[in-house]
Amino acid sequence: MSSLSVARPDLLRSARARRFWRHGGLELALVTLLALALWTAISASIARPDRYLPSPVSVLDSSRDLLWKGILPNYLGQTLWRLVTGSLIGIALGIPFGILVGLNRTVSEMCYPILNFFQSISGIALLPIVMIWWGTTEKTVFVVVLYTCFFPIAFSVLTGVRSTPRIYVNALRTLGASRLRIVRDVLLPGAMPSIATGARLSIGYAWRAVIAGEMLAGRRGIGWMIFSAQQVDRTAQVVLGMALIGVLWILLDRYVLRPIESDTIQRWGLVQR
Amino acid sequence: MTRFGRGRLRRILLGAIPFLVLGTLWQMNAVYRWLAPIHMPPPAAVWSAIFTLQEGCPGLLDALRQGSGCLLTNHILSSMGRVALSLLVGLPLGIAFGVLAGIHRRLGNALEPVGVFANAISGIAWVPLAIVWFGVGWRTTLFILLNTVFWLVFFNTLLGVRGVPRVYEHGVLALGATRWKVITQVYVPGALPSIVTGIRMSMGFGWRALIAAEMIGGDRGLGFMLFVSAQEYKTEEVFLGVLVIAVIWMLTDRACLVPLERWTIERWGLVWRPS
Numbered sequence: 001m002s003s004l005s006v007a008r009p010d011l012l013r014s015a016r017a018r019r020f021w022r023h024g025g026l027e028l029a030l031v032t033l034l035a036l037a038l039w040t041a042i043s044a045s046i047a048r049p050d051r052y053l054p055s056p057v058s059v060l061d062s063s064r065d066l067l068w069k070g071i072l073p074n075y076l077g078q079t080l081w082r083l084v085t086g087s088l089i090g091i092a093l094g095i096p097f098g099i100l101v102g103l104n105r106t107v108s109e110m111c112y113p114i115l116n117f118f119q120s121i122s123g124i125a126l127l128p129i130v131m132i133w134w135g136t137t138e139k140t141v142f143v144v145v146l147y148t149c150f151f152p153i154a155f156s157v158l159t160g161v162r163s164t165p166r167i168y169v170n171a172l173r174t175l176g177a178s179r180l181r182i183v184r185d186v187l188l189p190g191a192m193p194s195i196a197t198g199a200r201l202s203i204g205y206a207w208r209a210v211i212a213g214e215m216l217a218g219r220r221g222i223g224w225m226i227f228s229a230q231q232v233d234r235t236a237q238v239v240l241g242m243a244l245i246g247v248l249w250i251l252l253d254r255y256v257l258r259p260i261e262s263d264t265i266q267r268w269g270l271v272q273r
Numbered sequence: 274m275t276r277f278g279r280g281r282l283r284r285i286l287l288g289a290i291p292f293l294v295l296g297t298l299w300q301m302n303a304v305y306r307w308l309a310p311i312h313m314p315p316p317a318a319v320w321s322a323i324f325t326l327q328e329g330c331p332g333l334l335d336a337l338r339q340g341s342g343c344l345l346t347n348h349i350l351s352s353m354g355r356v357a358l359s360l361l362v363g364l365p366l367g368i369a370f371g372v373l374a375g376i377h378r379r380l381g382n383a384l385e386p387v388g389v390f391a392n393a394i395s396g397i398a399w400v401p402l403a404i405v406w407f408g409v410g411w412r413t414t415l416f417i418l419l420n421t422v423f424w425l426v427f428f429n430t431l432l433g434v435r436g437v438p439r440v441y442e443h444g445v446l447a448l449g450a451t452r453w454k455v456i457t458q459v460y461v462p463g464a465l466p467s468i469v470t471g472i473r474m475s476m477g478f479g480w481r482a483l484i485a486a487e488m489i490g491g492d493r494g495l496g497f498m499l500f501v502s503a504q505e506y507k508t509e510e511v512f513l514g515v516l517v518i519a520v521i522w523m524l525t526d527r528a529c530l531v532p533l534e535r536w537t538i539e540r541w542g543l544v545w546r547p548s
Contacts, residue, residue, distance in 0.1 A: 027383035035387070052406060106287060113288035114295070120526065121519040122481040124397075125496070128488070128503030128511050133312055205481075212397045212485045216500075223398075227489070230401035238401045246394035253393070 054236040059243070062236035071225075076244070079210060079221035086142055087206040090149025091199055097150075098157025099187060103179075108162055115155045123148030123209045127216055141213035148209040152202035153195070160194025161187050189268050196264035200257045207249055222248075314509035319516070322509040344498070349517065352483060352494040355415050359479065363422035367475075368468060371430025372460055381435055388428035395421045396482035397489075404490045414494060417486040421479040429471025433464030462541050469537040473530040480522055 036056050043055040050058070066072040101111045123144040134140045168186045177185070214223030226241035296316070302308055303315030310318070329342020336346040374384045399420055403413040441459050450458065461468075487496025495514055502510035 027379065028386050031383045031387060109284050110287040110290050112284075114291040116527075117292075117519060117523065120522045121515055122484065124481055124485045124488075125499065125515050125518050128499045129508070129515065132503055132506065132508055132511070208397050208478075208481065208485075212489075215397070215400070215489055226398065226401045230404055233405075235402070235405055238405070242394050242398050242402065245398045246390050249393040250389060 051233060051235055054239060059236045059239045062234070063240050066237070066240075075220060075222050075225050076248070078219075079214065079223065080248075082141055082145060082213075082219075082221065083203075083207055083210050086145025086210070087149045087203045090146045090202065090206070091153050093146075094150045094153035094198075094202070095157050095195060098154040099161055099183060099191065101154075102158045102161030102187070102191075103183070108158060112158065115151060115158065119151040119155050123205070124212045127213060131217060136217040136219070138219060140217050141210065141219050144213050145206050145209050149202045149206045152205060153198045156194045156198025156201070157191055160191030160198075163194075164190030192268035193265045196261040200253075200261050203252075203257060207252075211245065311506060311508055314512055318509040319512045322507075322513045326510065326513075345513075345517075348493060348495050348498045348514075349521070351411075352487065352496070353521070355411070355418055355483060355494070356476075356480070359415065359418040359422050363419050363475070364426055364472065367423045367426030367471075368430050368461075371427045371468075372434055372456060372464070374427075375431045375434025375464070376456070376460065378435075381431055385428075385431065388424060388431060391420075391424040392428055395424050396478060397485045400486050400489050403486075409490050410492050411494075413490040414483060414486040414496075417490075418479050418483045421482045422475040425475035425478065426468065426471045429467050429474070430464055433467025433471075434460050436467065437463035465541045466534075466538050469534050473526070473534055476525065476530060480518075480525075484518060 039053070040055050040057075043049040043053045046052055049055060054062075063072065101115075102108050126147060127140070127144050130140050130143055134143070164187055168190070169182055172182050172186055210221070211223035213219065214221040215227040218224060222241055222244060226238045226245075229235070229237035229241065299313075299316055302313055303310075303317070323345060326345040327336075327343055330336055330340060330346070331342075336343040337350075339347050339350060374381045396417065399417055400413070403416045407413045407416060437460055441463065442455055445455055445459050483494070484496035484499070487494035488500040491497040495518055499511055499514040499518075502508075502514065
């Protein structure tokens with residue numbers, strides 16, 4: 001028993017390591033090293049690297065001060081908080097709205113063009129108007145993120161509900177199911193794949209809207225950090241912020257959004273059409 | 274399906290209702306003054322903003338020549354010119370590099386994380402660094418747009434080429450085809466649905482990124498116009514700019530990109546795949 005519990009983590013680790021190396025881990029490591037080397041070489045060869053392209057070492061170095069003062073975790077937390085509240089509320093409003101509108105053919109045909117219209121006005125384009133309404137407050141960023149999230153998800157839920165085969169709805173109806181039952185057992189599962197895809201897309205848009213909103217409305221956060229660092233000529237902080245934005249989004253996409261999407265499609269997406 | 278059947282007419286009429294309701298509410302707001310005009314300008318003011326902006330513009334020819342008086346058309350042409358330029362440069366480059374990386378399996382594996390990372394920070398996050406490199410102006414905004422277009426097209430082409438079943442390549446090679454023939458006859462057609470999706474995505478993200486970049490680091494273009502008008506509290510010009518942005522995007526997406534995508538998928542997307 002004891003020998004098993006000792007051996008198992010070892011076994012797991014080696015299996016995981018082998019899987020990592022086989023699935024492009026070696027290439028990933030090589031490319032990262034190559035990119036870092038190239039970056040260092042370029043920044044060593046240009047004039048005034050501090051201003052134009054600081055080396056990886058000095059970028060890392062710039063994070064020490066920010067970390068030590070607690071600014072970086074604070075900014076990251078604020079940005080993520082804006083993203084999470086804005087997009088969760090946007091999605092929570094958008095899904096029921098899309099389903100309600102999709103229930104009836106006439107209503108859905110009526111609302112399709114206007115939803116499409118508002119979906120094509122990006123939240124960033126609305127930012128100047130919202131800033132006239134509420135100034136550079138937290139509300140401005142929140143409203144823009146909410147808006148950016150709401151319309152894509154409502155639109156794709158509507159499309160998903162409408163593309164559920166009518167034959168399932170009719171089958172349940174002949175068996176005497178209520179409206180609520182049809183929504184719960186047919187329309188919601190049928191729309192699940194488009195809900196998942198729409199959620200991922202709208203959170204992607206919302207992420208960019210948060211960054212842009214922080215820059216333009218001047219709210220403290222990671223977007224504001226790179227914007228203000230550029231104004232005081234601290235390029236190392238700009239590059240650090242960009243790298244963090246990239247890494248955060250990859251982590252969010254890879255470990256939260258994409259598993260949800262693929263699980264949903266696996267569970268509900270293979271319905272016969 | 275008839276082109277202008279009853280179903281289509283019904284859809285158009287039904288779809289017009291919410292726009293009419295919103296327009297009426299907007300006009301009622303102008304009459305009854307629920308919201309101050311500085312927050313919600315009346316439709317007539319937005320309409321007349323076109324003529325205020327185009328005041329010094331004698332005619333269509335002058336607008337096309339980007340005369341100094343044609344403010345609105347200048348901003349529109351400037352934004353759209355950048356989109357055209359980035360498509361002209363970014364698309365061939367993205368597709369070429371994507372195909373090259375997709376053919377070579379190891380290279381593709383190595384470059385995939387680069388594409389993922391570049392797409393994760395593409396767009397707005399590059400603006401501060403682009404300002405450091407290129408200064409405030411058209412080069413910064415063009416860089417942002419090109420960056421977005423190139424990486425999305427590159428990444429989608431790479432995925433598309435990698436998804437083409439090897440059987441086809443082997444089949445064509447066995448019939449004595451050259452390497453170039455394999456690329457033009459197998460890889461590019463096989464990857465086309467994915468490439469076109471990439472183009473549509475890159476336009477969607479790129480147009481948004483361009484507007485944002487023009488606000489922060491531009492000196493002309495629609496985003497710049499929005500930002501300057503908002504700073505001067507000319508809300509009617511801001512509304513006009515937002516409407517123009519939405520109309521341009523809807524026209525590009527609905528009239529060009531969606532039909533292109535549908536046609537490509539119909540023509541090339543439904544190939545048989547060995548299981």
